[in-house]
Amino acid sequence: MSFPLTWLYAPGDRPQVVRKALASGADVVIVDLEDAVAPERKAYALDATVDLLSDPHPLPVHVRIHSMRDIPPLASLPGLGGFRVPKVAHATDIRRIAELVPGVPLYPLLETALAVEHAYAIAGAHPAVHGIALGEADLRADLGVREDGGLDWPRSRIVVAARAAALPPPAQSVHPDVRDLESLAASCARGRDLGFLGRAAIHPRQLPIIEQAYLPTPDEVAAAEEVVKAAETESGALALPDGRFVDAAVVEGARRVLTLAARREE
Structure with a gap:
C-alpha cells in the first residue's frame, strides 16, 4: 500500500497551472472548482476540467466541486480520480452523492462545527468514502478561533474518526503562507504529532517541506x-x-x- 503525502491544489480556470501541478512531483493533484475560482469563471473552469480529464493521467487527479451541478459532466471521465466534496455536514450529504456516482472515490471536507461533531458518521457513511479532511479556513471562521492551537481538538477528532472508520490518516489542511516555509515545517511537525499523514499544498515550493516532515527519521x-x-x-x-x-x-x-x-x- 502506498501513502500519498502531498496533495497539490490548482485552480480549475487556469489549465496551464493545472498542467504544471501534474508535473510538480505531487502525489495527488486537486483541481479546484470552488474557492480558487471567481464566480464569473466557474463555467469556464468546469469546461476546462472536463477537457483535462478526458484523458487519463499517471497520478490521481481529484476535483473539488463547487456544486452538485459539477458532478454529472465529470463523473465518467477516464482522468477523474475522485471528488473532494466541500461543506459536508451530515452522512446523508455524502450518501446522496455516492448514489449518483457509483464507484467514484469521495473525500468529504469537514468545514463547520456540526461537521466535526458528525465526523465518524461522515467517515463511515458509504464505502465510496476513501478519506476525510478538514477545511480549516472555514472551520476557523465558524468557531471564531484566533490561535492555531484552537484547532487541535477538531484535528484530533477527525484523526480518530478516520481511524475508527478504517480510513487512511487524514492529510493536513493547507498552510496559506506559501513564503513562510519555516512555519510550514513546524506546523507539519505538529500535525504529525496529532496523527495526520501528509498535507495539502497550494504551491509547489511547499511540497518538499511537507514530504520531508512526514518521512520517517x-x-x-x-x-x-x-x-x-x-x-x-x-x-x-x-x-x-x-x-x-x-x-x-x-x-x-x-x-x-x-x-x-x-x-x-x-
Missing part, C-alpha cells in the same frame, strides 16, 4: 525494522531485545513507517 526506520523482524519470527505479543512488548497495532504502524521510508529510494 533514520531512528524511526531502525525501530520499525526491529519490530517487523520480531513479527516475522514470533506470533502474538512480541518481546523486543530491550524488553518492550508490542502488539499487532504496533507492527502495523512499523510496516507503514517502512513503506514511507521506501520513498527515499524511489
